[in-house]
Amino acid sequence: MTDTPAKPAAKSFENSFSQLEDVVRKLEAGGLSLDDATKLFESGMKLATKCNEILSSSELKITRLQANFAEQMNLVPGPEDDFDDPEDEDA
Amino acid sequence: MTGNYDSQEDTSGPQTAYTVTAVSEYLKASLESDPRLADLTVVGEVSGYRNPSSGHHYFALRDDQSVIRCVMFRSGRGGQFLGDGSQVICHGRISMYTARGDLQYYVDQVEPDGVGALQQAYEEMRKRLEAEGLFDQGRKRPLPELPSRIAVITSPTGAVIQDILNVLTRRYPLAEIILIPTSVQGEKAAPEIVKAFQALNALDDIDVAIVARGGGSLEDLWSFNEEIVARAIFASNVPVISAIGHETDTTIADYVADKRAPTPSAAAEIVAPDARDLGGYVAGYAARIDEIIGRNVRDSRSQFEMAVDRMNLRIPDTKLPRQRIDDLLTRAQLAGQRLVESSKQRLATVEASLNALGPAKILGRGYTITRLGDGSAATSASQFATGDKLGVTFGDGSVETTVDEVESRNATDS
16 A cells, blocks of 8 residues: 555556547637647547556556554454455456 | 153153153253254344343244244343344354243344344434535536546455556556555454544545445445445545445445546546547547648638739729829829910910011111121121122112122131
């Protein structure tokens, strides 16, 4: 639990995806010069590529709440519980 | 007694008479020697219940055809479940109460009969929590669209967690799963589930939680009907998806949860979108952008073309200034013509004046024209030399003479 590294892929996907939505909204609203529209188009295509990369390269991260974490919080029931089983079962 | 009786068995003499006690003791021993009757569980409805000051419980168990007389001594467990009409499961042994000649069921433990009693308690609590507002639709929180961190409260072993992880690995590998292990069955389960929810609330950045358990009997699932579990789910900081048992099982936990899933796998499908769908949305947006930019280019081109068209259309609009120009030109022409006319008139006037001032009239006023020998008009004295012929014309005639002397005023001309 404590050694959780960088933020999960969902966050970066969400960022890129909402930016992409923003680009689409701006383009749909219209009223842009051809030059501005072209720039938006280019950034939108980059965002779409980034989104696809995140989707295709992500792997599910699994973290098991450790007994010691819960113990510190005085939350853990007795030691006879199957909490303390070795990790090999939750692949 | 046995010995006595056996020894008489083969004789044809009059039968020995046994005492009541002897027969009663024989029956009692026979009953007690049967192991099945010594460790017996019986289900039935309680009737004729008495609980005198001795603290023992006297009652009968019955079904629609038969009755068994029962007693449970003060030391027995579950006496609170006894009462006329209640459906119970008893454990004990069958024996004889010889003082009364009664066959009796000596009960040591009473439990409420599964479905009936549990269902009753369940309904009672469900109504109470409902009245308290724990199930209100209005407090159901929306699930996050793209969860980053998903807590899963379930047993760390077994099929449920595997099913959930399998589904998420396949559909939504963008998230981090935080497994909060707990037992999900038995007496310890409810307090452990409560602690798991407390641990959940102590964690940061969790977007949504799944509490799950595989299928089982009503008793197996009972922890999820406990009030403390219901209140723990209610107190969760994040939306909770419940997936307890099979689709047909509905527990109190399911009523309190923000969203109920029919199975643990379904919970994993509900908690997040399918990455393939997300890819589809991305592709859709890319196509939309492409379409818009294509349209923009076409629009720009057609705007240009329209501008050209408008210019062409505007040329007839210049009719008006052109008419004015034509008008002006016409007027200028007329003015010019008038100018020419007036000039001609003035010219004629000048001509007339000139005529009026003609040489004939001048000659009449004393001027003469001096002519060279060839008759042309002389304009300079230097045109003459001594002895040359010289003519003089008057207004009314002429004189011919000869030059006697030439005197030039300008020496250089000579």
